Amino acid sequence: MAPLLEIKGLKTHFATDDGMLQAVDGVDIVLNKGETLCVVGESGCGKTVTAMSILKLIAMPPGRIVEGQIIFEGRDLVPLSSSDLDDIRAKEIGFIFQEPMTSLNPVLSVGEQIAESLRRHEGLSRKDALARTVEMLKLVQIPNAEGRVHDYPHQFSGGMRQRVMIAMALACKPKLVIADEPTTALDVTIQAQILDLLQDMKERFGMAVMLITHAMGVVAETAQRVVVMYAGKVVEEADVDSLFESPRHPYTQGLIRSIPRIDLDSMHKTRLEAIGGTVPMLINPAPGCRFAPRCRHAFGLCSKQEPVLREVAPGHRMACHLGDTRGETR
């Protein structure tokens, strides 16, 4: 079966005063129909830029897709103009942003904002669009939807605004929803509500979800498959169980071990395993593996040659020289 979305060798760079910033530098991601894929990594790893590149939601210039293909249902989106993409945005691919306050228009009622895409894509009349909007708001469990459809974003709480965002992203029943840190700005009890809601919606509409997050706990609870990014590259990819059971890349291992966990008794008061150092600058990055300066296992080859993604177990790929018997040995 052909995948729903296939990102091949994507490079998105940004022109800055100091040189080209290689925010996304050769990323391959495959997303199947109806699948939940989590893209995880720390700030600056390129996860958001990757997601934004799919629908060209990045400012161009300074940003530019330098290389690569983004194939959605057999069609490459990279060469498309912005107006061609308008037929795909919201209709085929919905987007949920991190900060619902800044991504909703403050001077339009939430109803008008949700109805906008229904009228544009489905050609509904004002009245029919309103009816569908109320239906969507009910679906995302906004109490008193008929009354609240005319309210403005500031009249909603953070969790309710994120529900509005979800209703908007799902209004045209897209095949893929990209959610960029949808719960990061929310409290933990509200985060749980929103993650449950996303899961319910996914089951109801059978859509695929690409969830961008930095929280390993969120990954473990929602993902089927996981892509770990570091400094503009994919370093590991696996199904969620194998990733947490046997993380192969030293960065993934570090990420999982550096978080305190409330479910383990024995972990209490033991020292956290921090990853030393900081994320590298992505302007003229050093050759070799980008994680090498922070990696406790790094050896000679790591600073010379860039590791490529290779399969280490069925469906489990990682980019690290460790244990690679094909090339040079240490």
Place this chain on the structure above:
Amino acid sequence: MSEPLLRVTGLKKHFSVKGGLLSREVGRVHAVDGVSFAVNRGETLGLVGESGCGKSTAARCVLRLLEPSEGKIVFDGHDVLGLSGGDLRAMRRNMQIVFQDPFASLNPRMTVGAILGEAFTIHELASSASEREDRVASLLVKVGLKAEHMRRYPHEFSGGQRQRIVIARALAVEPKFIVCDEPVSALDVSIQAQVINLLEDLQADLNLTYLFVAHDLSVVEHISDHVAVMYLGRIVELASARDLYRHPRHPYTQALLSAVPVPDPKVKRKRIRLQGDVPSPMNPPRGCHFHTRCPIAEARCRESAPELKQGSDGHFVACHLA
């Protein structure tokens, strides 16, 4: 048992909301609504809760960065609310704070050396410029930075390094007590662990006492000896970290803990779904503040507010039904 370093009793902080033509008071936000706790020497008390529960306000009142409306704060045998002027400044030498956002809490126009040196000048802790420089250098080393960093400006550092500078500034005056107000929530996870480890090392080396305010329950469990859970201006539960996380008694604590995502796909926990949002602190519900979202609320919960009562095992809980 020795007297705790800090004892807070019946702390209240109300903010008036002004409105209308003559800016009359139209309402009051009960940000902190009668909170009592104690922190023992060399220990860490974690203060957790969701946004708007009053945890930061309570912590800031302890340092008198905000003036409490009511209550009593005794620090190291002194009544903090009775102090003013020079006495208050002298007291503040012993109580410092680390803020959440290391980007907003460092003056961008001052070098790191000037930021840290300022504390020595104000509290007259260094007799000469060269002594000041030596002390700044040793402070930087203590928090895992390098002495030569003193000539740089805050923007030249990453978030984690900046938080180290903020910690160094708090340590400059050799305090006994530090309020850590969400010190790691702006940092990436791998950097969070570095800063948490640093705070733990410093506590062990310098016998520091922390009041650790955070919304991340996993981090709070990791670093705290005791934990207090706040909801809408009140403490609903207070116990040793271990006891509170293993045997939570208040329905809010139980729901809060069950909502924390666990980084292990094999662990399938039963999640208690809380309905709705936190009510406005301007108009808190009668009785128990939590009754509007509580899955087990009864008639009396709507009538009278439960007191924070101590069980035989030292576990405090404020619930009629626990």
